Amino acid sequence: MSNRFKNHLRTSRGFTLLELLVVIALIGFIASIVLAVLSDAQREARDKRRLADIKSIENALQLYYSEHNAYPTEASGANGNISTNQVWKTAMAKYVSGTYVDPAGIDNATYSYYYDGKHNCGGKEYAVIFARQMDKPTNSNYTEFLNTTCSGVVDGEGRGGGTQSYNLLLGTGSN
Numbered sequence: 001m002s003n004r005f006k007n008h009l010r011t012s013r014g015f016t017l018l019e020l021l022v023v024i025a026l027i028g029f030i031a032s033i034v035l036a037v038l039s040d041a042q043r044e045a046r047d048k049r050r051l052a053d054i055k056s057i058e059n060a061l062q063l064y065y066s067e068h069n070a071y072p073t074e075a076s077g078a079n080g081n082i083s084t085n086q087v088w089k090t091a092m093a094k095y096v097s098g099t100y101v102d103p104a105g106i107d108n109a110t111y112s113y114y115y116d117g118k119h120n121c122g123g124k125e126y127a128v129i130f131a132r133q134m135d136k137p138t139n140s141n142y143t144e145f146l147n148t149t150c151s152g153v154v155d156g157e158g159r160g161g162g163t164q165s166y167n168l169l170l171g172t173g174s175n
Contacts, residue, residue: 074117
């Protein structure tokens with residue numbers, strides 16, 4: 001073999017294993033950053049959808065209230081998961097088109113829309129609707145919500161969906 005051919009082999013052998021590993025590691029790092037950003041955007045979008053759905057449910061319940069001068073009651077069985085409660089669906093059929101299903105899916109027990117029937121506090125009637133669990137805890141309003149519902153009532157029935165929920169108070173229940 002001539003020296004010229006040997007020199008050509010040395011200079012055209014391609015990438016080293018180390019160079020390939022560095023490139024693959026960089027691609028993996030960049031991909032993980034992109035996925036993290038996309039994942040955060042998806043969580044934020046699901047929470048925004050939940051807030052829009054809760055406002056829509058609030059509007060439907062206000063229409064129900066204006067016609068019946070009361071909110072659907074727990075005694076009638078209207079409280080509970082909005083997407084699966086047939087009593088609620090029947091009572092609200094006139095005011096709601098379709099079914100409200102959390103963006104995480106109907107079979108996901110962690111996320112749901114919930115109607116917590118009619119409550120009475122100091123002669124004032126109120127009801128609560130909430131999105132149980134937000135993807136981003138910073139989108140929750142539970143702490144502030146506790147201060148707007150019937151003061152002196154212990155956390156529990158009629159007091160929303162827990163620390164990572166978004167809650168709306170309906171009616172005049174605040175003191």
